[in-house]
Amino acid sequence: MSLDVSPSSISSALMDRDAFLTGLVETINAASTVSDKAFLKEVRQSAVNWVRHTTLPTTRDEEWRFTDISSLKQHQFTLGKRVELSISEITTLPETDGARLVFVNGLYSSQLSSVGNLSDGVVVTSLENLSDNLSDRLPQYLAQAEGNQEVFTALNTAGLTDAAVIWVSKNVVIENPIHILFINTEAQSPNIYQQRCLVVAESGSQVSLIEEFRNHLNTETKETKVYFSNAVTEIWVEENAQVNHVRVAREGDEAFHVGKTAVTQARYSRYSCNAITFGGKFSRHNLEIFQIGEQTETTLNGLTMIKDNQLADTHSALFLNHPYGNSRQLQKCIIDDKAHAVFNGKVFVPKQAQLTDAGQLNRNLLLSSKARIDTKPQLEIIADNVKCAHGATVSQLEDDEIFYLQSRGIDETAARHLLINAFAAEIINQLPIDSLKQSLTEFVSAQNV
Amino acid sequence: MIIENSEIVLSIRDLKAEVDGTPILKGVNLDIRHGEIHAIMGPNGSGKSTLSKVLAGHPTYDVTGGEVIFQGQNLLEMEPEQRARAGVFLAFQYPFEIPGVSNLDFLRVAYNSKRKAQGLEEVDAFDFDELIEEKLEVVKMDPAFLSRSVNEGFSGGEKKRNEILQMALLEPKVAILDETDSGLDIDALKIVASGVNQLANPENATIMITHYQRLLNYIVPDYIHVMARGRILTSGGKELALELENKGYDWVLEQFAEVVA
Numbered sequence: 247m248s249l250d251v252s253p254s255s256i257s258s259a260l261m262d263r264d265a266f267l268t269g270l271v272e273t274i275n276a277a278s279t280v281s282d283k284a285f286l287k288e289v290r291q292s293a294v295n296w297v298r299h300t301t302l303p304t305t306r307d308e309e310w311r312f313t314d315i316s317s318l319k320q321h322q323f324t325l326g327k328r329v330e331l332s333i334s335e336i337t338t339l340p341e342t343d344g345a346r347l348v349f350v351n352g353l354y355s356s357q358l359s360s361v362g363n364l365s366d367g368v369v370v371t372s373l374e375n376l377s378d379n380l381s382d383r384l385p386q387y388l389a390q391a392e393g394n395q396e397v398f399t400a401l402n403t404a405g406l407t408d409a410a411v412i413w414v415s416k417n418v419v420i421e422n423p424i425h426i427l428f429i430n431t432e433a434q435s436p437n438i439y440q441q442r443c444l445v446v447a448e449s450g451s452q453v454s455l456i457e458e459f460r461n462h463l464n465t466e467t468k469e470t471k472v473y474f475s476n477a478v479t480e481i482w483v484e485e486n487a488q489v490n491h492v493r494v495a496r497e498g499d500e501a502f503h504v505g506k507t508a509v510t511q512a513r514y515s516r517y518s519c520n521a522i523t524f525g526g527k528f529s530r531h532n533l534e535i536f537q538i539g540e541q542t543e544t545t546l547n548g549l550t551m552i553k554d555n556q557l558a559d560t561h562s563a564l565f566l567n568h569p570y571g572n573s574r575q576l577q578k579c580i581i582d583d584k585a586h587a588v589f590n591g592k593v594f595v596p597k598q599a600q601l602t603d604a605g606q607l608n609r610n611l612l613l614s615s616k617a618r619i620d621t622k623p624q625l626e627i628i629a630d631n632v633k634c635a636h637g638a639t640v641s642q643l644e645d646d647e648i649f650y651l652q653s654r655g656i657d658e659t660a661a662r663h664l665l666i667n668a669f670a671a672e673i674i675n676q677l678p679i680d681s682l683k684q685s686l687t688e689f690v691s692a693q694n695v
Numbered sequence: 696m697i698i699e700n701s702e703i704v705l706s707i708r709d710l711k712a713e714v715d716g717t718p719i720l721k722g723v724n725l726d727i728r729h730g731e732i733h734a735i736m737g738p739n740g741s742g743k744s745t746l747s748k749v750l751a752g753h754p755t756y757d758v759t760g761g762e763v764i765f766q767g768q769n770l771l772e773m774e775p776e777q778r779a780r781a782g783v784f785l786a787f788q789y790p791f792e793i794p795g796v797s798n799l800d801f802l803r804v805a806y807n808s809k810r811k812a813q814g815l816e817e818v819d820a821f822d823f824d825e826l827i828e829e830k831l832e833v834v835k836m837d838p839a840f841l842s843r844s845v846n847e848g849f850s851g852g853e854k855k856r857n858e859i860l861q862m863a864l865l866e867p868k869v870a871i872l873d874e875t876d877s878g879l880d881i882d883a884l885k886i887v888a889s890g891v892n893q894l895a896n897p898e899n900a901t902i903m904i905t906h907y908q909r910l911l912n913y914i915v916p917d918y919i920h921v922m923a924r925g926r927i928l929t930s931g932g933k934e935l936a937l938e939l940e941n942k943g944y945d946w947v948l949e950q951f952a953e954v955v956a
Contacts, residue, residue: 645754650791652775653751653784654801654861655808664804668795668844675795 264301266319267397271297273325274405274438283381286406289389293403300397312588312620313530313559318502323474325405326351326437331429331462333358341679342425342456345370347410350429350462352439354408358427367418368453373409373444380413388444391480391508392536392565398504399532402440402478409442414487417450423492423678424455431462432471432498443479447487449512454490454678459505461498461525470499477505483515485539491519492677494686497526499554506532513539513568520676521548523558524689533562537599541570548577549673551690552585553613559588566599575606578673580666581617582693592624593634600629606636611669613643667691696897697917701728704766704900705750705869711760712749719745721925722761727869730897734911734936735904737922738944743904744788746922747873751785752778766868779805780812782868782899786858786875793845798857801845802827806864830863834890852883859890870894871902876910888913908940921947 262268275294302319303310329350336358338346344363347370348355354372361370369380376384389403410426428441447453459475475497483489489509497503503526509517523529535544550558564573579587589608610619623636643665651661670690677683705727712720719742727733737743749756750763752775763770770778793801806826807817818826831838834856846854855875862870872891876884891914895901903914911919911933919935920927923944928951929935939947 647791647793649751649753649775650787651793651805653779653787654805655776655779655812655865656804657774657776657808660804660808664796664801665793668793671795 261298267297267300267302267401270323270438271401271404273323274401274440283384285385285388290404290406293389293400293406296395296400297397297404300400302397309561309590312586313557315528315530317528318474321436321472321474323436323438326431326433326439326473328353329431331355331358335465336427336429336462337460337685338427339425339456339679339681341681342423345422346425346427347372348427348429349408349410349441351431351437352408352428352441354410365418365420367415368420369411369413370424371411373411373442376411380411387446387480387482389480391510391534393508393534393563396506396532398476399478399506399508402442402476402506405440406442409444412443412445412453412455414447414451414453416448418448419452420454422454424453426455426457428457428459428475428477429462430459430473430475430497430501432464432469433473434471436472436474438474438476441475441477443477445479445481445489447481447483447489449485449487451484452488454492456492456494456679456682458494458496459503460494460496461501463498470501472500472502473498474502475504477503479505479507481507481509481517483509483511483517485512486514487512488516489518490678491517492682493519493521493531494682495523495526495529495531496689497529499525499527501526501528503529504532505530507534509535511535511537511539511542511544514541515539516543518545519547520673521546521560522673522686523548523550523560524552526556526558528557530559531561533560535562535564535573537564537566537568537571540568542568542572544571544573546573546575546577547673547676549580549670550578550587551580551670551693552587553582553693554585555583556585557588558585559590561588561590563592563594564604565594566602566604567596568598569600569602571599571602571604573604576673577608578669579608579610579619580613580669581610581619582613584614584616584618586618587620589619589621589638590624591622591636593626593636595625595627595629595632595634597628600631602629602632602634604632604634608638610638610640611642611666612640613666663691696730696732698728698730698897701730701897703727704729705770706764707761708763709761710746710749710758710763712745712756712758714745714756718759719756719925720749723922723925723927725920725927727900727902729900731918732895732901732903732914732916734916734919735902735922735927736906736919736936736939739906741922742925743922744873747785747871747902747904750778750871751775751783776808777812779865780809784862784865784867784870786855786862786870786872788874788877790846790854790858792847792849794847796845797842798845799827799841802841802861802864805861809865827864830860833863833893834859835886836860851878852880852887855879855883855887856890859887859894863890863894866894867899869900869902871904873904874906875903876905876907884910885913908936911936923948923951
């Protein structure tokens with residue numbers, strides 16, 4: 247579906263109602279280089295038009311009821327510029343050397359990327375470097391996922407210059423995970439960084455990818471600064487293909503992060519997502535799955551760990567439009583201090599989606615009396631022969647559990663650590679890369695000293 | 696076993712405890728010597744489990760009087776983990792499940808906590824594997840249980856075996872078994888009892904808390920104490936168990952009506 251809104255068809259009175267948004271779209275549109283690809287110009291322009299007809303969401307919008315993004319407006323963002331980093335300044339995953347794409351401030355870095363160790367049949371590159379052959383096929387995929395008429399997704403498309411592209415040919419099975427690293431630098435004045443990723447797994451193919459968003463401290467000042475990271479990832483899982491996706495967001499302490507993952511699943515396809523959110527003052531992950539054929543499998547796991555005044559919101563939506571869909575979802579949150587987590591898990595099962603089997607569980611661990619979780623399962627089921635279950639739990643560390651560990655000689659602090667680590671481990675242990683598991687586990691341990 | 700002139704390892708003197716202002720223990724007296732196996736029996740609500748938890752240091756219970764001397768130290772002043780490291784072990788009636796922590800890691804952390812407290816070097820994963828292999832024999836446990844999360848999805852019998860495995864590893868001076876026999880089928884009971892018997896030696900002592908005489912057929916106590924309404928009312932040898940089995944607890948309560956009033 248393309249963004250088909252021509253400016254002439256809508257009264258100009260409805261345009262530019264939101265000065266902040268208009269400013270933002272002008273910033274990203276003016277400053278970024280427009281590719282000479284006609285198709286790109288077209289999707290950008292229609293997205294620009296679309297954004298100019300909308301406004302930033304408020305807590306009066308159902309989708310943003312618990313998540314107040316108005317503080318974004320307190321900053322004037324300029325488009326992030328290219329910053330050169332050396333490989334020693336960034337943290338890579340040794341297991342993915344030779345299969346790594348790095349973008350700094352949303353811009354491709356050929357120097358930091360390493361794509362020398364790829365099997366035949368997979369393309370891992372930036373949009374700019376994509377072969378003509380595949381470029382010609384972009385109009386079928388890029389900015390074509392359902393749900394792109396949403397303000398932050400459209401904003402990203404409006405400034406679309408480059409993107410990470412993973413393209414796996416028919417029946418090709420890629421064993422080693424591919425790492426897509428988006429680094430955002432902490433700059434003196436507030437920047438907006440837009441990251442884009444396109445994954446196409448052709449029929450019968452199989453691939454694992456690790457998508458990571460992390461901040462990069464200025465080596466001299468070591469200060470964290472306000473920036474706005476706005477990411478969009480579109481994943482196409484074609485017939486009988488499989489994509490295992492890990493998404494890690496470790497943004498800076500002052501950062502805003504809004505991310506969209508839009509997955510389109512054709513029949514017999516399998517998709518799994520492990521989404522980890524640690525950093526950021528404000529994070530929002532919109533995870534949308536569109537089933538376009540029968541008998542798909544979807545596994546969504548998430549771990550959010552926040553403290554201080556952080557806010558982290560996970561909004562997932564599964565659109566199961568065909569029979570025999572199977573989905574499993576486990577979202578876990580560890581919330582300390584005055585932090586606030588939000589989970590909204592939608593599952594749509596219309597009449598034609600008979601014999602769907604959908605399960606959803608949200609488990610929350612509150613470590614302080616001021617910590618807050620808003621959790622909302624949202625199941626809309628029309629089909630009558632389906633199995634759909636959902637649940638949410640909110641708990642604290644139990645005195646009895648801590649006592650059990652103490653009675654085995656483990657002191658109270660160590661006992662608390664062990665239990666919190668264990669809560670997180672259920673998700674972390676599913677990740678395919680040891681060095682990543684280790685670094686996330688260390689992060690969790692360091693949080694509760 | 697009763698050893699002549701054996702030293703007292705644990706001395707409970709006029710112990711009183713309450714929970715949320717309700718008195719539960721109303722003056723418990725008990726001396727345990729090295730080598731001995733004691734059984735504490737009694738009806739529901741007599742305070743048996745409370746006694747075990749107070750000894751282990753559960754924070755819910757407030758000690759309001761009396762003292763407990765363990766190997767010359769004031770036990771009640773110690774944190775639960777210090778008690779454990781010093782050699783007090785409680786086998787739980789309902790062991791907790793800890794999803795996400797492998798049994799092996801849990802056992803190693805517990806073992807090393809004790810070693811550290813004793814000023815000994817921690818044991819690395821490799822050496823620990825060997826050590827735990829030996830201990831598994833005590834309760835005939837499948838090594839597959841080591842890689843599973845602590846007690847998660849274990850059957851009742853497996854949980855109790857896991858408790859005895861921990862006991863085998865930590866080699867306590869005083870082991871308190873709280874209703875270790877409840878919910879076990881006869882085969883599991885035999886395995887658990889055999890584990891406890893293997894671990895009993897002249898250097899340690901065991902306190903069994905139980906409802907049922909059945910356990911005492913497999914772990915033969917040197918002394919049996921009858922507890923009711925927060926006190927030990929009477930004590931005797933193993934033959935007391937049969938009397939209780941035949942006559943129930945009422946006769947004890949009647950006989951000591953004045954004490955418990």
